Amino acid sequence: MDLLDTLTAKGLRGEVPTREEALAVLATTDDELLDVVAAAGKVRRRWFGRRVKLNYLVNLKSGLCPEDCSYCSQRLGSKAEILKYTWLKPDQAADAARAGVAGGAKRVCLVASGRGPTDRDIDRVTDTMAAIKEADPEVEICVCLGLLSDNQAERLKAAGADAYNHNLNTSENTYGTITKTHTYADRVDTVQKAHGAGLSACSGLIAGMGESDEDLVDVVFALRELGSDSVPVNFLIPFEGTPLAKEWNLTPQRCLRILAMVRFVNPDTEVRIAGGREVHLRSMQPLGLHIANSIFLGDYLTSEGQAGQADLDMIKDAGFEVEGAGEATLPRHRSDLAEAAQAAQAAHAGGCGTAASACGSGGGCGPCGGHAHPEAAPVATAASVGESEASEEGEELRSDLVKVRRRGAGTELAPNA
Ligand code: SF4
Numbered sequence: 001m002d003l004l005d006t007l008t009a010k011g012l013r014g015e016v017p018t019r020e021e022a023l024a025v026l027a028t029t030d031d032e033l034l035d036v037v038a039a040a041g042k043v044r045r046r047w048f049g050r051r052v053k054l055n056y057l058v059n060l061k062s063g064l065c066p067e068d069c070s071y072c073s074q075r076l077g078s079k080a081e082i083l084k085y086t087w088l089k090p091d092q093a094a095d096a097a098r099a100g101v102a103g104g105a106k107r108v109c110l111v112a113s114g115r116g117p118t119d120r121d122i123d124r125v126t127d128t129m130a131a132i133k134e135a136d137p138e139v140e141i142c143v144c145l146g147l148l149s150d151n152q153a154e155r156l157k158a159a160g161a162d163a164y165n166h167n168l169n170t171s172e173n174t175y176g177t178i179t180k181t182h183t184y185a186d187r188v189d190t191v192q193k194a195h196g197a198g199l200s201a202c203s204g205l206i207a208g209m210g211e212s213d214e215d216l217v218d219v220v221f222a223l224r225e226l227g228s229d230s231v232p233v234n235f236l237i238p239f240e241g242t243p244l245a246k247e248w249n250l251t252p253q254r255c256l257r258i259l260a261m262v263r264f265v266n267p268d269t270e271v272r273i274a275g276g277r278e279v280h281l282r283s284m285q286p287l288g289l290h291i292a293n294s295i296f297l298g299d300y301l302t303s304e305g306q307a308g309q310a311d312l313d314m315i316k317d318a319g320f321e322v323e324g325a326g327e328a329t330l331p332r333h334r335s336d337l338a339e340a341a342q343a344a345q346a347a348h349a350g351g352c353g354t355a356a357s358a359c360g361s362g363g364g365c366g367p368c369g370g371h372a373h374p375e376a377a378p379v380a381t382a383a384s385v386g387e388s389e390a391s392e393e394g395e396e397l398r399s400d401l402v403k404v405r406r407r408g409a410g411t412e413l414a415p416n417a
Pocket of ligand 1: 065066067068069072073074075076112113114115146
């Protein structure tokens with residue numbers, strides 16, 4: 001049986017491939033690409049049908065972060081000309097969230113820059129979640145505030161949060177080259193603590209930061225072992241004004257191979273195409289829908305995505321449908337597993353005498369599109385617009401595709417949804 005037959009058979013059974021098989025996916029050629037997409041598509045349809053979950057980012061607090069994540073436009077010392085503002089008021093955030101839900105989003109992702117929240121910040125987010133759920137009790141809320149202190153995950157859960165995002169971003173081996181102000185272990189700890197508090201874990205990666213295939217496979221297997229319920233796959237947006245501004249390493253074909261590898265390793269997990277979708281997949285975005293079952297609608301934290309209506313048109317044209325509020329995202333067996341794991345972790349925490357566990361330290365929001373952040377959003381400076389030269393790796397610099405967000409949360413202009 002050849003590689004793709006093996007991966008398809010395993011994926012249909014919900015089995016994880018070997019590390020060697022995952023590496024082999026990344027090593028396939030462009031001539032094999034459609035076969036890879038088709039194989040991953042069979043696995044995707046087995047567990048998620050033709051549904052696409054839409055998620056909507058609300059950047060509650062933008063820029064001025066004390067952490068040094070080199071991929072992030074909000075980092076310490078960033079020269080990226082992004083929007084910078086402090087906490088949105090609950091009604092302002094709720095207005096932005098409402099626009100996303102009206103556009104078809106099932107989940108709202110509340111993100112704030114910073115190493116981690118203060119207890120006062122948890123109060124703010126609690127008020128914001130109440131305002132959002134008052135308008136729409138059915139909406140899922142994922143919170144992304146960086147590293148959590150004792151009791152904060154439990155407080156968020158009690159206040160109505162459904163999920164917590166904290167991305168691992170890259171492999172343990174390379175993490176120290178990306179960020180100095182916190183560690184990979186800090187991030188793992190935060191994901192575990194959020195999960196232990198009963199929050200659905202959302203944790204993903206950023207591709208395109210100069211990592212090896214082995215690094216990508218390492219982080220994707222780590223996410224599987226952590227039990228992440230949703231895996232955002234970010235493609236680095238090399239923002240002008242950040243240390244990774246010249247890291248244009250990705251092609252649409254490479255992005256599709258990465259998505260396929262993530263799908264095979266996480267056959268029954270929500271795989272989300274996050275930040276960098278428009279910049280790196282470009283006209284190949286519809287092929288990504290055959291692999292991933294989730295995307296962000298509209299804009300990212302600090303960069304603009306394509307128009308929300310273009311997202312909806314793309315989904316419809318490609319033969320997919322937007323997942324409704326009443327539909328379960330994960331297969332039933334995954335939901336049961338998650339509940340059992342949370343119960344076991346809660347029991348363990350109780351046995352240790354810690355009602356609330358320390359959620360780790362280390363800052364870092366995830367790139368949900370950042371969080372993937374969304375994180376890295378490039379800046380379209382006058383100098384960069386129209387730029388088209390070769391990066392050190394030989395790929396074309398496409399800074400012209402990067403547009404800083406100038407609408408929605410933190411502005412007077414309507415959100416893109
Ligand atoms: S990823 Fe999060 S913690 Fe890291 S610099 Fe950006 S906003 Fe700060």
